[in-house]
Amino acid sequence: xxxxxxxxxxESLVREGVTEVFGYPGGAILxxxxxxxxxPIRHTLVRxxxxxxxxxxxxxxxxxxxGVAIATSGPGATNxxxxxxxxxxxxxxxxxxxxxxxxxLIGTDAFQEIDITGITLPVTKHNYLVxxxxxxxxxxxxxxxxxxSGRPGPVLIDITKDAQQGSCEFSWEAASPxxxxxxxxxxxxxxxxxxxxxxIATARRPVILAGHGVLVSGAETELRALAERTGTPVAxxxxxxxxxxxxxxLNLGMMGMHGEAWVNLAIQQADLLIACxxxxxxxxTGNLKTYAPHARKIHIEIDPSEINKNVTVDVALVGxxxxxxxxxxxxxxxxxxxxxxxxxxxxxxxxxxxxxxxxPDDGHLYAAHVINDLWRATRDDDCIVVTDVxxxxxxxxxxYHHDRPRSLITSGxxxxxxxxxxxxxxxxxxxxxxxxxAVVGDGGFQMTMCELAxxxxxxxxxxxxxxxxxxxxxxxxWQQFFYExxxxxxxLSGPDFVKLAEAFGIHAQAVCARADVDEAIGAARRxxxxxxxxxxxxxxxxxxxMVPAGADLHAMIRRPNPIVETASD
Amino acid sequence: xxxxxxxxxxxxxxxxxxxVSSLFRRRGFNIHSLSVGNSESAGISRMTIVVPTDPTGAAxxxxxxxxxxxxxxxxxxxxxxxxxxxxxxxxxxASHESRAAVMQLVQVFDGRIVDVAPASxxxxxxxxxxxxxxxxxxxxPYGVLEMVRTGRVAMDRGSAAETWQVAPxxxxxxxxxxxxxxxxxxxxx
Numbered sequence: 001x002x003x004x005x006x007x008x009x010x011e012s013l014v015r016e017g018v019t020e021v022f023g024y025p026g027g028a029i030l031x032x033x034x035x036x037x038x039x040p041i042r043h044t045l046v047r048x049x050x051x052x053x054x055x056x057x058x059x060x061x062x063x064x065x066x067g068v069a070i071a072t073s074g075p076g077a078t079n080x081x082x083x084x085x086x087x088x089x090x091x092x093x094x095x096x097x098x099x100x101x102x103x104x105l106i107g108t109d110a111f112q113e114i115d116i117t118g119i120t121l122p123v124t125k126h127n128y129l130v131x132x133x134x135x136x137x138x139x140x141x142x143x144x145x146x147x148x149s150g151r152p153g154p155v156l157i158d159i160t161k162d163a164q165q166g167s168c169e170f171s172w173e174a175a176s177p178x179x180x181x182x183x184x185x186x187x188x189x190x191x192x193x194x195x196x197x198x199x200i201a202t203a204r205r206p207v208i209l210a211g212h213g214v215l216v217s218g219a220e221t222e223l224r225a226l227a228e229r230t231g232t233p234v235a236x237x238x239x240x241x242x243x244x245x246x247x248x249x250l251n252l253g254m255m256g257m258h259g260e261a262w263v264n265l266a267i268q269q270a271d272l273l274i275a276c277x278x279x280x281x282x283x284x285t286g287n288l289k290t291y292a293p294h295a296r297k298i299h300i301e302i303d304p305s306e307i308n309k310n311v312t313v314d315v316a317l318v319g320x321x322x323x324x325x326x327x328x329x330x331x332x333x334x335x336x337x338x339x340x341x342x343x344x345x346x347x348x349x350x351x352x353x354x355x356x357x358x359x360p361d362d363g364h365l366y367a368a369h370v371i372n373d374l375w376r377a378t379r380d381d382d383c384i385v386v387t388d389v390x391x392x393x394x395x396x397x398x399x400y401h402h403d404r405p406r407s408l409i410t411s412g413x414x415x416x417x418x419x420x421x422x423x424x425x426x427x428x429x430x431x432x433x434x435x436x437x438a439v440v441g442d443g444g445f446q447m448t449m450c451e452l453a454x455x456x457x458x459x460x461x462x463x464x465x466x467x468x469x470x471x472x473x474x475x476x477x478w479q480q481f482f483y484e485x486x487x488x489x490x491x492l493s494g495p496d497f498v499k500l501a502e503a504f505g506i507h508a509q510a511v512c513a514r515a516d517v518d519e520a521i522g523a524a525r526r527x528x529x530x531x532x533x534x535x536x537x538x539x540x541x542x543x544x545x546m547v548p549a550g551a552d553l554h555a556m557i558r559r560p561n562p563i564v565e566t567a568s569d
Numbered sequence: 570x571x572x573x574x575x576x577x578x579x580x581x582x583x584x585x586x587x588x589v590s591s592l593f594r595r596r597g598f599n600i601h602s603l604s605v606g607n608s609e610s611a612g613i614s615r616m617t618i619v620v621p622t623d624p625t626g627a628a629x630x631x632x633x634x635x636x637x638x639x640x641x642x643x644x645x646x647x648x649x650x651x652x653x654x655x656x657x658x659x660x661x662x663a664s665h666e667s668r669a670a671v672m673q674l675v676q677v678f679d680g681r682i683v684d685v686a687p688a689s690x691x692x693x694x695x696x697x698x699x700x701x702x703x704x705x706x707x708x709x710p711y712g713v714l715e716m717v718r719t720g721r722v723a724m725d726r727g728s729a730a731e732t733w734q735v736a737p738x739x740x741x742x743x744x745x746x747x748x749x750x751x752x753x754x755x756x757x758x
Binding site (some may be wrong): 117146161181 | 580588591595625632633635636638660686
């Protein structure tokens, strides 16, 4: 059948299973928007194209399906770059469609022309410039294959206006991906699996490092089996949270810069690290020279270019985590590590007395309390928390105890402020039955708060918890520790967020005391629509523990003991 | 750091060179030389990329290259015996008095004079990079006016290359292709 390129685009997207797209129209993508009306696609009109990419990302992370964002050429396309880079750094499968000026105008600096395939080259797994309708279907099919295969990531398809307008014969079968563009998932040799099993069998102080790969691969059951069979405690990266139940006795919690002391100390004292779908990022290792000095390392990872990148490992098992664990499990002898676990429990007890949750209500509202109360209110329900970036993000990771995979969505690798609200909208689109909370600082919120209008217009009932401390808190904390409290450009004012939300037509209230937290959360949950709570928390609060950037992982700044945190800190 | 020589087969498409070179730039590797031209298969180009790096870096480069979608195949030729050549065209000042001496040196290095002008010669040499460097060194005192070099091109020795197919599609006799290429280089072996 003969179709326009624009119709072929939607024919192909629908055949790939797409029902939701997030986007913003404009001149060069108009033919595609016009054709969209003929297809069973729900379009969410964003307020800024960055929001569209974060929504597609949130959609992908909540569901495991590909998220799709669409924008016009030029500024529409460049506005997407931050969201694409966010998806790249966190291995999130999104496909971005951009319009491009007519093919005869390319290279002439035509109105709203920009070389978006050139600009996004380093932040996509692959991208396409499509100049003929004949190439649209193949580009879409390949884009979905590439976005989802191996280590997932973003793919961009830039389609010229004439390629959308022109017609050609459409054949789905003929547009199947080029076999050369397939990348088979590597399968590690049996000898390496045996080597890994032997290391595990003889280890006395092993630790499993669970990363984002646990969720991407769907290896939660196998990971748990490995931990339980071998009595090995599990530490999570920020993006690995939820891959192993927080309530499990073998769960240690988050590792790294803001990991609890017992977690990082366990890693430093371990004699074996079993790294599962993680990449030894500098935020989890600290100083590489002193990182886990006594430990042999097994690295199970799908991306061969991650092997020996930061940490030299003893056994590298390059492959799909779940498939590798399935092969490894029968070779691993069952056992317990009671002495090792007792040692960790002792360190854990020492931290517990410093925990801010042990502090009686002193009239101050601490973010950690808000997060913990949110967790207690929603723990038994299907709840997804989407965070922004900064102090509140780390408190979320510490005090919201995630038992389920894909229940925390956060920008880890790129650390993109402004991520939370749009990503929460995308997550809610993907999982409408779930309760979705955006936990966001007053800084990041002000970057993308325009998307509240999107939530209202589209009737997307996200709940927003603004952790409002009047500072760019994490940067202020670095200034406090490392720049002699010279608060350059970190004090931050904002509008009255309650009035702002009400102006958008969103249910809102402010909370200044701990005693009021539960009721406000309850009211927001009961409200049938988007809701916002402005938590006016302690202004100069600090995320503890903290391993200064580049310092040894065991050299963390601990919480004061007993906790005495006041407004002057 | 040792120079690693990669043979990279890529699809012959616009922008592929940019994808490959951008990878080295953003991952912090410095390209010593890069040459690209047709391979034995239609639609597939072959790049020879020389990068100073350690074995870990070389393994990463290979893995990173293989992630690029238009990259069909990557070989690290430093891992095994290979024929490595560099082609140079050198314009040397050659006065009436010095001309004979220059020509003699070129002969010693198995080079050829490919153009003669009243005050200069153009020398062609196809040899190992070190040998080309050597010729350039001895010609310098006479005045090297202009020089262009291809950078290394390389192919492994023996029949290793016959055991694989670049791509499905029009079959090319890889054996004949390899032999032909060897003949082409035999002038300077």
